[in-house]
Amino acid sequence: MSVTVEEREPATMTDTALVDVENVGITFQTRKNTVEALREVDLKVNQGDFVALVGPSGCGKSTLLRSMAGIIQPTTGTVSLRGEEIEGPRQDVGFVFQRPALLPWRDVQRNIMLQAEMRGMDKNQAKARCEELLELTSLTGFKKSLPHELSGGMQQRAALCRALLHSPEILLMDEPFGALDALTREHLNSELQKLWNSTNMTVVLVTHSVAEAVYLATRVVVMGSRPGHIIEEFDVDLPRERDYEATMADPEFHRVAHGVRELLGGAHGNH
Amino acid sequence: MSTAITAPKQSKEPGAKPRRKKPSKVAAGSLSAMYPVAFMVIVFAVWWGVTSAGIAPAYILPSPADTWAAMTDNAAYLAQHTWVTTWETLIGFAIAIVVGIAVAVAMVYNKTMERTFYPIILFAQVVPKIAIAPLFIVWLGFGPQPKILVAVLMAFFPIVIAGISGLRAVDPEALELTSIMGSSRWKVFTKVRFPAALPELLGGLKVAATLAVTGAVVGEFVGANAGLGYVILQANGNIDTAMLFAALIIMSLMGVLLFMILDVVERLSIPWHASHRNKDA
Ligand SMILES: Nc1ncnc2c1ncn2[C@@H]1O[C@H](COP(=O)(O)OP(=O)(O)OP(=O)(O)O)[C@@H](O)[C@H]1O
Numbered sequence: 001m002s003v004t005v006e007e008r009e010p011a012t013m014t015d016t017a018l019v020d021v022e023n024v025g026i027t028f029q030t031r032k033n034t035v036e037a038l039r040e041v042d043l044k045v046n047q048g049d050f051v052a053l054v055g056p057s058g059c060g061k062s063t064l065l066r067s068m069a070g071i072i073q074p075t076t077g078t079v080s081l082r083g084e085e086i087e088g089p090r091q092d093v094g095f096v097f098q099r100p101a102l103l104p105w106r107d108v109q110r111n112i113m114l115q116a117e118m119r120g121m122d123k124n125q126a127k128a129r130c131e132e133l134l135e136l137t138s139l140t141g142f143k144k145s146l147p148h149e150l151s152g153g154m155q156q157r158a159a160l161c162r163a164l165l166h167s168p169e170i171l172l173m174d175e176p177f178g179a180l181d182a183l184t185r186e187h188l189n190s191e192l193q194k195l196w197n198s199t200n201m202t203v204v205l206v207t208h209s210v211a212e213a214v215y216l217a218t219r220v221v222v223m224g225s226r227p228g229h230i231i232e233e234f235d236v237d238l239p240r241e242r243d244y245e246a247t248m249a250d251p252e253f254h255r256v257a258h259g260v261r262e263l264l265g266g267a268h269g270n271h
Numbered sequence: 272m273s274t275a276i277t278a279p280k281q282s283k284e285p286g287a288k289p290r291r292k293k294p295s296k297v298a299a300g301s302l303s304a305m306y307p308v309a310f311m312v313i314v315f316a317v318w319w320g321v322t323s324a325g326i327a328p329a330y331i332l333p334s335p336a337d338t339w340a341a342m343t344d345n346a347a348y349l350a351q352h353t354w355v356t357t358w359e360t361l362i363g364f365a366i367a368i369v370v371g372i373a374v375a376v377a378m379v380y381n382k383t384m385e386r387t388f389y390p391i392i393l394f395a396q397v398v399p400k401i402a403i404a405p406l407f408i409v410w411l412g413f414g415p416q417p418k419i420l421v422a423v424l425m426a427f428f429p430i431v432i433a434g435i436s437g438l439r440a441v442d443p444e445a446l447e448l449t450s451i452m453g454s455s456r457w458k459v460f461t462k463v464r465f466p467a468a469l470p471e472l473l474g475g476l477k478v479a480a481t482l483a484v485t486g487a488v489v490g491e492f493v494g495a496n497a498g499l500g501y502v503i504l505q506a507n508g509n510i511d512t513a514m515l516f517a518a519l520i521i522m523s524l525m526g527v528l529l530f531m532i533l534d535v536v537e538r539l540s541i542p543w544h545a546s547h548r549n550k551d552a
């Protein structure tokens with residue numbers, strides 16, 4: 001793995017991966033038919049990695065991400081965390097769903113604090129952390145607003161704050177910025193980049209944007225559909241700390257982006 | 272409402288905008304109250320016209336004045352019996368709420384409970400209450416207990432049904448989220464499931480409240496020496512139609528009042544819900 005961390009070389013890198021998806025197949029049984037969402041998926045995520053999952057709609061990205069959080073159990077194969085097989089929902093992860101999934105009766109602050117209440121975290125510490133995160137996502141002025149008073153993008157930012165409140169080691173995000181305008185998206189991408197760079201956090205991000213994937217990730221995983229499987233993985237040989245403009249101009253960025261787009265076909269050409 | 276309050280603050284503007292907005296809101300508000308009031312006025316006018324023209328004799332249709340007189344002349348008597356029915360209704364309603372929500376929760380959380388209780392509940396709902404009320408008198412005597420039981424039975428069903436569909440209405444992703452948060456079932460219930468069920472539950476409670484009144488009176492019809500149902504039976508026996516009307520009006524007002532109280536509770540407890548958001552838009 002080409003994780004470009006010089007100063008910090010965790011021992012786990014060569015031993016067991018942080019998240020180890022081994023030969024996973026997931027089949028959904030609905031009333032009418034069976035859907036094979038994933039087949040023979042192998043993926044290792046190491047401590048400190050930033051993995052981006054890209055692929056056409058319905059190829060099982062959300063399903064794969066859910067299985068990493070233990071929300072879905074694989075039909076075949078195993079998902080392990082630090083060498084231990086996942087048997088139920090994991091509490092040491094932060095999860096951002098494709099939809100914000102905020103509680104409509106709680107204002108932004110109390111939605112974020114739900115995380116603290118459920119986990120029994122120290123209230124004052126959690127409050128302070130909440131303020132930090134609101135600041136980071138430019139939501140400070142809206143902490144007393146109810147979800148229906150916010151735009152879709154603001155709701156998604158609130159959901160991101162909620163996922164980060166307990167400072168999880170692993171952050172799993174399902175198209176968190178899909179509903180945002182380009183500028184806000186760029187801004188949040190930079191913030192996420194800094195956040196990941198300044199912490200030891202491991203991130204798995206599902207996205208439809210090839211540019212976003214390559215800018216943020218240390219590894220881009222391209223998936224195909226029918227049934228969902230991994231086509232190829234690209235290591236992104238860029239420094240850990242990335243400036244937006246400079247990265248966009250870097251030949252390595254274009255090499256990977258081009259490779260990914262090639263696999264995905266023309267559909268993603270203009271992202 | 273909030274725009275009406277904040278409007279004066281924006282007075283830096285020429286004033287045309289807030290001024291235009293404010294009266295329209297007030298007019299809309301009083302207008303919505305005007306329709307039922309106007310309707311009632313018309314009903315009373317027709318009622319008054321029919322009786323004063325002598326079309327119907329007083330023992331068939333008493334005049335508004337006769338009814339009013341029956342109310343004021345027997346104020347103490349009516350108050351005493353209204354009080355009895357009110358208590359039976361409220362206690363029956365309260366029991367129905369507690370038992371109804373408990374059963375709904377049990378049925379949502381446990382498949383076996385659902386399979387066991389659902390047919391029984393449906394059966395209890397289908398049996399005409401007026402037909403089983405005499406049985407309750409045999410079992411429980413002439414006191415308030417059988418009336419309360421009928422009120423409970425009437426109010427119970429809509430609460431259970433609303434409770435079940437409300438508790439199932441929770442966002443599945445919100446539930447997945449709580450599983451990642453490692454929440455206890457109790458916390459998930461109090462902080463996520465129950466609040467999510469409130470809009471539907473409160474709708475069910477409104478229906479149940481009016482049914483509780485009916486239940487108490489039905490219970491009184493079958494055998495009682497107190498309550499508005501008893502007053503109606505007595506008045507009927509004496510062909511005192513004015514008194515009968517007075518009791519009917521009080522009974523209806525009781526149901527309406529209970530409904531309105533729940534409406535206020537609803538507004539206060541789920542201001543976030545779409546049903547209230549759109550109201551003054
Ligand atoms: N709970 C479920 N029950 C039945 N089928 C499901 C369920 N969840 C997902 N699927 C099916 O599994 C397949 C993969 O779905 P998934 O949501 O993982 O795709 P995705 O890659 O996230 O798509 P998108 O980019 O549109 O979000 C789809 O065919 C979908 O219909």
Ligand SMILES: [Mg+2]
Binds near residue numbers: 062098
């Ligand atoms: Mg998805």
